Amino acid sequence: MDNLQGLALDRNTGWILLAIFGVAWVALGIFWGRKAKNHEGFSLAGRNVGMALGAATTMATWVTSNTIMLAPKFALEMGVWGMLAYSTASFGLFLFAPMAWRIRRLLPKGYTSGDFIRLRYGRRVWVLFLLVSGIYSIAWLVTMAMAGGVVLQTLSGIEYRFGMSVILLVCVLYTLFGGLYAVIGTDFIQSLIILFGVVIVGIAAIWQVDLSSVHTHLMTEQPALLDVLMPVALLALFNNLFFGFGEIFHNNVWWTRAFALRGEISHKAFFLSGALWFPIPIAAGFIALCAAPLGINVIDADGVGPLVASHLLGSVGAIVVFVVVFCSLASSIDSLLAATSELFIRDVYHKWLRPQAGEVELRRLGSVVIILLGLITWLLSLPRLGELNLVLFLSGPLVASVIFPVLSGLYWARAGREGAFWAILSGSIVGLYTYFTIGWYAASLVSAVVSLLVVLVFAAFPRKPFDWQTLDEAQQQQSAK
Amino acid sequence: MGEVDSQEMTRIVAPVDAYVGMEPYVNDSGAFLLIWEYPDAQPLPVVVERADNDAFDNAAVLYRGGDDRTYVSGLPAGRHYFRVRLAGEFDSVFKDIPAPLVVDIAYQPLARVFTLMMLGALTFLATVVIIVGGTMCFKRQREREDARG
C-alpha cells in the first residue's frame, strides 16, 4: 500500500539520514549530560534554563509528528478552518504561561504535576490523576513511535519495525545519558530545523503554485474547504482546544518545564513558545490544499503532507520532510520519556514506596525507568495496531476532565478534594460516553464542561480554605525540623 | 443502452460497494476515500468523474491515471454522482461506463454546531477568567505582602 505512488527516497539515503541524526543526538546527549551533577540536575536541568532554550524546548515538544502530518490532513479535509482549528492548540501554551508563574511561586522546590495533585488534593485524587496521566502518556509515546515507523517506511521504504526501533532507541539513549539537559539542548536544534524546514517547503510550494489559482480551484472543485461555516471544522474547533488544554495543563512534560526554567522567565518562555507554535499548522498544512490544483492524486490522507512536499521539491523535499518529522518526533519522545519517568520516580517510588531513597538511588532508578518505558513503548508499537490511535483519541475526554481540577487547585483556596475527584471521574465517564454516542467532535468539550460544573458545585459548599503554604513541601519539612 | 459486460468495467468498492449498496452513501464530513477495482485486477488508466446529475452532464474530472484510489474532500452539501471508467480513445463507449456511486453529503446541522460552539466559548471564557484573574489576584496580593516587607 505504501508503495502505490513510489518512494520519494531510496532506502540507503533513509538509513544514512537516520544514522547521521541518531549519532548526532546521542553524542550531544552525552556532551550535555555531563552538566548533570545530581538527580536534580538530571531531571530538572538545574532549574536555571534561560529564555532561548526554554521557549525552544517547549515549542519543539508541542510540535509532534501529528503537527507535521495531521495539520495537512486537517487542511485537506476541513480547509481553512481546519488549519485555524489546529493552530488553536497553541492557546494551551499561552494560558500555561501565567500558570507557570503561579506554579513556580506555590511550589518553588516542586518536581512534578503529581506532586501538586498529591499535596493539594490527597492520595485518592492523586491515584486517579496518575491513572489518567499514565494512559495518556503511554498512548502519546506509542502513537508517536508508530508514526515515526510509518513515516520512515512511506518516505524511504525502511521497514516499519526497524525505523520505529531506531527512532525510539536513539531517544532512549540520549535521554538516558543526558537527562533534561540533553532533552532541552537537542530540542533547541530540533526546533530550528522544524521551523526552517517548514518554511523551506512552504516557500517551495508558493514558488511553484499560484495561490490565487489554488483559491480559484478550491472555489469551483472543493468549495467546502473555503466555507466560513464549514460544520465539521467548527465542531472540531473547541473540542481540539480543550483536548489541548487537558494535555498541557495536566501533563508532567509541561510542569517539568515550569520547574526547570529560571523563575523570572518561565512565563515569558511559555508565552513565546505559544507564539512560535501558532503559525506552524497553517504553514505546514496549506500545502495539502495545493494537491488537487497541482494534479497530485492523494491516495492516503494521512500522508498528504510528505506527498505534496516530495512532489514539489523532489528528493530534496523528501529529505526535508524526513528530517523535520524525525526532529518533531524526537523532541517530543525525549521529553515524554524524561517527564514520565520522573513522575514515576518522584511520585510513586520516592513519595510512596521508598521515602528514604537517596539521590544516588533515585538517579540510578531514573535510568532504569527510562529504559523500561522505552521497552514498553517498543513492545506496544511493534504490532503496529491502528487501534492505539483510538486510545490517544479516547484519552482526550480523560485529560479534559482534569483541566478544572488543576485550575481550581491552583487558584481557588475553596476547591477541595471531593470536587476534584468527582470532576475527573464524571468528566471522563460522560466524555467517553459522548465520544461513542454523539461523536469524537464533542467528547473533550463535554468532558470539560461536566468537570467545570462539578468543580463549581462543590466549591459552592462552605469549607475551610486551603493553606497554600502546605504546597511548599521543602519549607514544611524545614519548619517541622 | 447496449449489453454491459461487468468483467470489462471498473467497479467502485469503497466507501461503499456500488453494486451492493445501491442506496446513496451518506457522509457528514464531505471527505472520503474512493477506491475502485479494475477488470481482471489489471491497473489501467481510468477517468474518475464527479457530477451533480446522473447523466454526468458537465462532469468534473477528479483524476486521470493508473492508481486504484483517490481521496475526495471539500464537497458541498447535496447529492453527487461519481463514476470511474476506463480511459482511452473510446471514452464514451457504453460498455466502459459503470453504474455511478451516489453520495449524499449531509453536514451536521448548523444548530448543533452553534450550540456546541456556544458551550465551548463559555467554557473557554471560564478557563481564561480563572487563569488570568487568579494570576492577577495573586500578583497583587504578593505585591502587598512585599510592600509590607
Next chain:
Amino acid sequence: MVFTESFFVFLIIASLAWTAIGGIILLCLWVRDARRKQLW
C-alpha cells in the same frame, strides 16, 4: 460565505513569515543568552 482570496493568500504568506521570524527570534535569543551566560 467563503474565505476570500486575499484572506487566503494573506493567511499563508503571514504564517510562513511568522514561522521564519520565530526561527530568527530563537537564534537571536540564543546569542543574547550565550553572551550573558544565561543559557542554562
